[in-house]
Structure formats: structure tokens, C-alpha cells
Amino acid sequence: MNLDDFKYIDSHCHVEDKSLNKCREEVIKRAFDEKVQMVTSGTNLGSCRRAVELKDKYGMYITLGYHPGRVNAEDNAIDKVYRFIQSKEKDILAVGEIGLDFDTKNIERQEIIFKKFIKLAEELNKPVVIHARGMEERSYEILKNDSVSMYHCYSGSLELARELVENGNFISYSTLVCFSDHHKNLVKNLNLENIVVETDSPYLSPIKGEKNEPKNVIKVIESIWELKKDEYSLDEITKIIYNNTKRLYHI
Numbered sequence: 001m002n003l004d005d006f007k008y009i010d011s012h013c014h015v016e017d018k019s020l021n022k023c024r025e026e027v028i029k030r031a032f033d034e035k036v037q038m039v040t041s042g043t044n045l046g047s048c049r050r051a052v053e054l055k056d057k058y059g060m061y062i063t064l065g066y067h068p069g070r071v072n073a074e075d076n077a078i079d080k081v082y083r084f085i086q087s088k089e090k091d092i093l094a095v096g097e098i099g100l101d102f103d104t105k106n107i108e109r110q111e112i113i114f115k116k117f118i119k120l121a122e123e124l125n126k127p128v129v130i131h132a133r134g135m136e137e138r139s140y141e142i143l144k145n146d147s148v149s150m151y152h153c154y155s156g157s158l159e160l161a162r163e164l165v166e167n168g169n170f171i172s173y174s175t176l177v178c179f180s181d182h183h184k185n186l187v188k189n190l191n192l193e194n195i196v197v198e199t200d201s202p203y204l205s206p207i208k209g210e211k212n213e214p215k216n217v218i219k220v221i222e223s224i225w226e227l228k229k230d231e232y233s234l235d236e237i238t239k240i241i242y243n244n245t246k247r248l249y250h251i
């Protein structure tokens, strides 16, 4: 399949996640049936390896990174992920997800690891996919405008979102847009410049009790349209976001 066969791109998900071991095949098939391509994101050595396998098997896109929740791993283990990503330069669209998480202790060490992987992205000349839960301002301070970044599941302020976009970065709306007032408010007040969409599957499900999956990225686009139907048709929004995603990842 080539990109022209698709109408949507889930710009950030984890179909390589272990919890999908038993249903991965069907999850991917359901997405492809709905013309949804996806970018799956490695977060540790095992998940990075599985992501590369999925790329080879299904032709999906990948980014590889190291999740800030894994701050307590030994240097040695982190170096292994680093070298693995370095060796997959040709396979990846971006380095990520990497970043900071307010809920995880040891912010100082999180920052050291974050900076290490930012350097790697610079070395490989790739954009970065940022996890910045509750740490949006600090993440931006560290990144400055060194690399083009995509803020996955952006949940920060409207002001910062505007500044990020003005400086060429991308904001990703997740399935949280389907039910969260804060996220709906961001959609209402930002234009569609540099906006992409994601599910973060299997997390952030829009349906209680169900695992999230990439085909739900269509629900994200529909939720955006609900809030912007005075300005755009559903088709226009779909196309703009699709093209933004291609621009972000150079595909």
C-alpha cells in the first residue's frame, strides 16, 4: 500500500504495545479498512524492536524513543535504546516519544535523558515527538527551537500552543478532544495550522472499557469538525490535517 491509499494518519500510537499482542492483527486491519495509516512509537528497547518489525510487516510508519516514565533505568539500558535508534536512522520518521512527565519523580534525571535524545534527533536530523504531560513550558524551554517538535497529546495552555505553532512546531490533538473541555477549547481557539491528530492507542480510549485503536482517529477529526463546522467541511479538515502530518514527518 502507498500513502495515496489512505485518508487519515494516526500521527502517534502504540500498536507495538504488549497489551495488544493478542489482537494486534485485527486492530491494524480495522484501521487499514477505514483508510487509516499510523505512526507507531517505540518507548523502550522491546517496544522499539517490535515497532521495527511492524514497519517491515505492515508498512506502517514508526518513530523510536524513550519514555520519561522509565527514568529509573540504568544508564546502560538507556544507552542500548540510544544505539538501537541510531542504527535505525533510515527506518524512523522522528525520535520520540521522549520528554518529561510531571507525575514521574526525579525530574532532574528526566531532563538529562531528554537532552540526550534531543541531541540524537539533531544528529540524525529528525523531528522530535514530545511527551510533556504537565511539563509543556519546561519542555519547550529545553528544546527552544533547535528541532521541529510535535507535542503529542498536547494538553498545555492556549498561549503556549500559539507560540509553538508560530515557531514551526506541531500540536497533536488526541482522542481526549472527544470528551475533554480543555481540549475542545484549544480546538475552538486555534486554527488548523500545524495541527495533527492521534489516538495514543491503546491509551486514551474515547469509549469506556475499550482499548483505544488507530481507527478512532476518525473520531478525533469528527470532534474537531463539530467545533469548526462554520469554517470548514469535514472533508476539508481531513485533508488539511493529512497534509500537515505529511509535512511534519516529511512523508
Ligand SMILES: [Zn+2]
Residues within 6 Å of the ligand: 012, 013, 014, 041, 097, 152, 200
Ligand atoms: Zn504515546
